[in-house]
Amino acid sequence: MITRLLGPGAPAVSAIGFGGMPLSIAGRPPEDRAIRAVHAALEAGMTLIDTADVYCLDDNDIGHNERLIAKALKQWTGNKEGIVVATKGGLTRPGGSWERVNDPAHLRKACDRSLKALGVERIDLYQLHAPLPGSSIAETAEVLAELKTAGKIRWVGLSNVSVSEIEQARKVVDVATVQNRLSPFFRESLEPGFLREPSVVEHCRTQGVGFLAYSPVGGGRLNLKLPGLPVIATIAKRHNATPHSVVLAWVLAQGPTVIPIPGGRTVEHVKDAAGAADLDLTPAELEEIAKTQFSRA
Numbered sequence: 001m002i003t004r005l006l007g008p009g010a011p012a013v014s015a016i017g018f019g020g021m022p023l024s025i026a027g028r029p030p031e032d033r034a035i036r037a038v039h040a041a042l043e044a045g046m047t048l049i050d051t052a053d054v055y056c057l058d059d060n061d062i063g064h065n066e067r068l069i070a071k072a073l074k075q076w077t078g079n080k081e082g083i084v085v086a087t088k089g090g091l092t093r094p095g096g097s098w099e100r101v102n103d104p105a106h107l108r109k110a111c112d113r114s115l116k117a118l119g120v121e122r123i124d125l126y127q128l129h130a131p132l133p134g135s136s137i138a139e140t141a142e143v144l145a146e147l148k149t150a151g152k153i154r155w156v157g158l159s160n161v162s163v164s165e166i167e168q169a170r171k172v173v174d175v176a177t178v179q180n181r182l183s184p185f186f187r188e189s190l191e192p193g194f195l196r197e198p199s200v201v202e203h204c205r206t207q208g209v210g211f212l213a214y215s216p217v218g219g220g221r222l223n224l225k226l227p228g229l230p231v232i233a234t235i236a237k238r239h240n241a242t243p244h245s246v247v248l249a250w251v252l253a254q255g256p257t258v259i260p261i262p263g264g265r266t267v268e269h270v271k272d273a274a275g276a277a278d279l280d281l282t283p284a285e286l287e288e289i290a291k292t293q294f295s296r297a
Contacts, residue, residue: 001045001277004259006084006125007176007210010155013084015252015259015277017048018270019214022263024055024065026096029265031068038072040267042083044274050179050212050261052088052129053114058096066117074119086125086177086212087114088159090132090140102132104143111147127157127179128169137165138172145173157212163193163203178204179212182251182258184232184294185222186215190254205255216251216260217244222296231292235285241275248276250289 003012018041023034041049055065066087073080089110092099107128114123128144131137137158144156157177158169169175180189180200189200189211197203204211217223226232226243236243244262251260264270281289 001274003047004257005208005210006048006259007155007157007257008174008208010125010176010210011082011084013048013082013259014046014274016046016248016274017050017212017259017261018046018273019261019263020049020051020065020069021055022265023068024057024061026057027265031071033266034068035072035075036267037264037270038069039076040270041264041274042076042078044271046270046274047082048084048086048212048259048261050086050214052091052127053110053117054088054091054093054098054129056093058093062093063113063117066114070117070119084124085118085120086127086157087118087123088127088129088157088179089114090129100130100132102128102135102140104139107140107143108147111152115152122151123153125155125157125177126153127159127177128161130160131158131165136168137161138168141169141172144169148173157210159212159214161200163197163200166200166203166209175209177210177212179214179261181215182211182213182254182260183216183218183222184247184250184289184292185218185296189213201255201258204257209257211255211258213251213254213258213260216262217247229294231288235281235288238285239279239281241279242272244269245272245276245279246281247289248273249279249281250286252276253281253286
């Protein structure tokens with residue numbers, strides 16, 4: 001698979017990574033099938049695996065996906081060199097909901113818990129899952145810098161952030177990656193911000209920061225709509241490809257630092273996602289998708 005730099009000071013990874021979330025939330029597959037999906041990603045050349053402590057059912061299940069990824073890697077008999085595992089901290093799952101918690105004590109505890117769940121002495125990429133509205137991301141970045149200095153994390157990432165938040169954090173700690181939502185359904189990361197602020201994708205491009213695109217095929221029910229979208233279906237037929245791989249190829253084409261991280265519950269879905277790295281859409285096809293407004297209903 002083609003590769004892209006993960007971010008400043010970080011290595012090259014597969015241009016399409018693997019998102020572990022669907023393997024641990026509601027509707028998750030049995031463990032043996034989930035592990036086969038992770039192994040399929042590795043066999044397809046994916047060297048970036050994205051997880052989080054809260055990819056689970058609720059607070060009683062914290063770390064499920066991290067433990068699953070760790071178990072899959074332990075059982076993997078192939079070459080593990082170059083595999084980067086990214087996780088996140090800064091959320092909780094009370095009763096199955098999603099709540100932001102950015103205080104220093106929580107992040108320190110979450111990091112230690114992730115180290116244990118992943119079975120490593122140092123986390124490759126540790127990301128703030130989402131900043132708390134009204135709080136100072138610079139203060140949160142100080143905790144991430146502290147964890148990096150302590151040798152608990154190698155690279156720092158941010159998720160669900162704006163350009164201004166990225167720059168506030170970068171004054172405190174080196175930021176390797178930004179993980180925001182990006183798909184034909186949700187394009188806010190391609191849109192300019194306030195006061196002529198560039199889009200998050202453009203800002204990451206100019207700074208060499210890796211942009212990890214989560215929910216690149218829409219997520220949930222929107223994912224299921226793709227085969228019925230005429231523009232996507234027509235392009236897919238033209239390339240003898242699936243609608244999902246067409247959408248992933250479009251996301252990949254949005255910038256040289258963009259790395260989609262689709263999830264996949266089955267071996268077939270994972271292989272299809274990996275194949276999108278080799279799908280070259282024409283400029284006209286990219287533009288056709290770009291100018292189409294896809295309903296989220």
